[in-house]
Amino acid sequence: MAESRLLPVPDGLAGERVDSGVARLLGVSRTRAGEMAESGMVLLDGRAVGKSDRLTAGSWLDVTLPEAPGPAIEPTPVEDFHILHQDADVIVIDKPVGVAAHASPGWTGPTVLGALLAAGFPITTSGAAERQGIVQRLDVGTSGVMVVAQSEQAYSILKQAFRDRSPVKLYHALVQGRPDPSAGTIDAPIGRHPGADWRMAVTAAGRHSVTHYRTLEMMRRASLLEVHLETGRTHQIRVHMAATGHPCVGDLTYGADPTLARETGLVRQWLHATSLSFAHPHSGEWMTFTSPYPEDLSHALEVLR
Numbered sequence: 001m002a003e004s005r006l007l008p009v010p011d012g013l014a015g016e017r018v019d020s021g022v023a024r025l026l027g028v029s030r031t032r033a034g035e036m037a038e039s040g041m042v043l044l045d046g047r048a049v050g051k052s053d054r055l056t057a058g059s060w061l062d063v064t065l066p067e068a069p070g071p072a073i074e075p076t077p078v079e080d081f082h083i084l085h086q087d088a089d090v091i092v093i094d095k096p097v098g099v100a101a102h103a104s105p106g107w108t109g110p111t112v113l114g115a116l117l118a119a120g121f122p123i124t125t126s127g128a129a130e131r132q133g134i135v136q137r138l139d140v141g142t143s144g145v146m147v148v149a150q151s152e153q154a155y156s157i158l159k160q161a162f163r164d165r166s167p168v169k170l171y172h173a174l175v176q177g178r179p180d181p182s183a184g185t186i187d188a189p190i191g192r193h194p195g196a197d198w199r200m201a202v203t204a205a206g207r208h209s210v211t212h213y214r215t216l217e218m219m220r221r222a223s224l225l226e227v228h229l230e231t232g233r234t235h236q237i238r239v240h241m242a243a244t245g246h247p248c249v250g251d252l253t254y255g256a257d258p259t260l261a262r263e264t265g266l267v268r269q270w271l272h273a274t275s276l277s278f279a280h281p282h283s284g285e286w287m288t289f290t291s292p293y294p295e296d297l298s299h300a301l302e303v304l305r
Contacts, residue, residue: 003065009044014057018042021055022063036063038156040163046208048163073103073132076114083119084145084289089154089282091121094291095146097268101137109140112148123148124155135159136167139235144171144273144291149281157281162232167278171227172216172293173237174270174301175246176257178223183214186240190233199253200235202243209233211240221260222249222304226274238269249300264300272297 005026013021019034022042026033034051036042042049043062055061082094093112100111113132116123123133133149135158149155161167191206193199210230217224223246227237235254241247242254250256250266277288293301
């Protein structure tokens with residue numbers, strides 16, 4: 001499991017580059033510190049910073065130390081793995097449920113990177129060895145649109161774009177009950193659950209997290225929402241909706257009704273990344289990609305209708 005360190009910036013490091021300052025504070029190489037910053041693992045007063053940004057005295061550094069190296073990427077064919085777009089810089093996929101973005105401790109199932117390699121697509125060497133080219137992630141149990149970098153330049157530009165929150169990520173979520181108000185914003189910090197570190201929770205010590213939603217359709221026992229993420233925390237939609245008393249249908253981890261899950265046939269949360277828009281890292285062209293509901297989500301929706 002990754003380890004997090006919260007450190008004050010001493011006066012002696014004021015104006016120092018992030019990679020140099022983190023290296024001195026943690027006793028790691030400057031190269032490693034720079035890689036951590038470029039991977040979004042270094043926050044300054046809660047905001048992700050790049051390796052060449054400057055430190056300010058009195059600020060707080062929140063540094064996530066990388067996990068131990070994972071296994072080498074193994075080419076693994078995946079059924080229903082669809083390519084929506086591919087060029088020299090990016091590849092946009094429609095990720096099926098049950099596929100992780102990359103390898104991680106304890107995960108032995110298929111990964112996006114393994115599926116791309118099996119399909120003959122190259123990936124950039126940027127990033128940690130087991131997560132090359134990954135600039136965003138979707139949960140194993142969440143399906144939909146996802147982009148992976150295919151060039152070094154694209155990796156750097158897209159990583160910064162996601163830090164700056166310029167891509168537009170839209171999700172559809174089928175939640176229990178009827179949120180009131182029917183459209184709104186959930187602004188609540190998210191961190192590790194104090195009693196189970198494999199879950200997340202709304203907690204005062206968590207990271208700033210903002211979710212916008214609006215109701216698309218109301219049913220007797222559930223509501224279909226369009227969700228826009230302003231931040232991108234682990235399990236953010238699932239945690240925020242559960243915190244309001246409206247967990248995603250089928251999401252037993254976060255308190256969904258198991259009877260409703262059985263009735264709809266769901267074995268995962270009803271959550272789908274329906275649309276992703278971003279500026280192409282080479283041409284600057286604004287691109288939008290969409291994904292239809294997969295069969296299990298469509299079936300559950302019809303049952304509840």
